[in-house]
Amino acid sequence: MKTTENAREQIGAQLAVAAAHALNEDLASQPRALLVVSGGSTPLPFFRRLAEQPVAWSRVDVTLADERWVPEEHADSNARLVRETLLTGPAAAATFHSLTTSDPTPEQGAATVAARLATLPWPASLVVLGMGNDGHTASLFPDSGELSLALSTDDSVVAVRAPSVPQPRITLSAARLHDARRHALHLVGDAKKAVLAQALSGDDVRELPIRAFLTCPLTLYWAP
Numbered sequence: 001m002k003t004t005e006n007a008r009e010q011i012g013a014q015l016a017v018a019a020a021h022a023l024n025e026d027l028a029s030q031p032r033a034l035l036v037v038s039g040g041s042t043p044l045p046f047f048r049r050l051a052e053q054p055v056a057w058s059r060v061d062v063t064l065a066d067e068r069w070v071p072e073e074h075a076d077s078n079a080r081l082v083r084e085t086l087l088t089g090p091a092a093a094a095t096f097h098s099l100t101t102s103d104p105t106p107e108q109g110a111a112t113v114a115a116r117l118a119t120l121p122w123p124a125s126l127v128v129l130g131m132g133n134d135g136h137t138a139s140l141f142p143d144s145g146e147l148s149l150a151l152s153t154d155d156s157v158v159a160v161r162a163p164s165v166p167q168p169r170i171t172l173s174a175a176r177l178h179d180a181r182r183h184a185l186h187l188v189g190d191a192k193k194a195v196l197a198q199a200l201s202g203d204d205v206r207e208l209p210i211r212a213f214l215t216c217p218l219t220l221y222w223a224p
């Protein structure tokens with residue numbers, strides 16, 4: 001296995017240990033704990049290693065930071081990714097809460113999803129964020145007409161459309177994504193490192209929405 005792949009496996013494993021520790025720490029003082037994860041390709045090593053961690057998974061709720069508005073069997077579904085890679089082995093005992101409904105659009109399903117999320121044990125033990133090369137996180141896209149709403153609303157979820165992505169999305173709002181005891185940012189590669197450096201050197205959240213999460217404690221998990 002190439003060095004880069006090794007490094008990405010290692011950082012995923014380190015994040016998995018940290019996530020398990022966060023869940024176990026909170027489960028020591030509360031009946032259930034919530035984990036919020038992002039989709040995409042970066043989390044695969046993290047998900048596979050977390051699935052094997054010693055956690056009281058039957059007391060854990062898992063949901064997503066955002067989702068593509070596609071059926072769960074769709075190749076682009078984050079729920080499918082989570083069910084196939086994270087909710088396996090011991091972690092199969094966790095309870096997953098999807099961000100989609102049978103409604104044809106996220107605008108029509110958002111209220112149902114918000115009611116579903118309201119039942120979860122907020123604040124989350126951990127929110128794991130990814131980042132795109134355009135500085136988006138979750139589905140807070142710089143080119144989305146709903147970005148300002150998603151950054152300012154007290155609602156839990158926002159339906160999002162953006163020219164940069166092929167499908168309508170639903171995303172947890174910035175406010176909901178901030179409702180956590182711990183935040184981690186998981187990204188790999190030099191291109192994203194450069195975008196993060198640019199994000200850290202400015203404050204325009206609309207330009208690089210990841211900036212909405214760089215003013216609170218955040219642990220960075222990065223590999224080349």
Ligand SMILES: O=C(O)[C@H](O)[C@@H](O)[C@H](O)[C@H](O)COP(=O)(O)O
Nearest residue numbers: 038039040041042130131132138
């Ligand atoms: O639904 C999604 O795609 C994610 O939630 C998204 O916010 C992701 O974290 C970034 O797009 C990075 O994706 P990669 O890990 O694939 O680069």
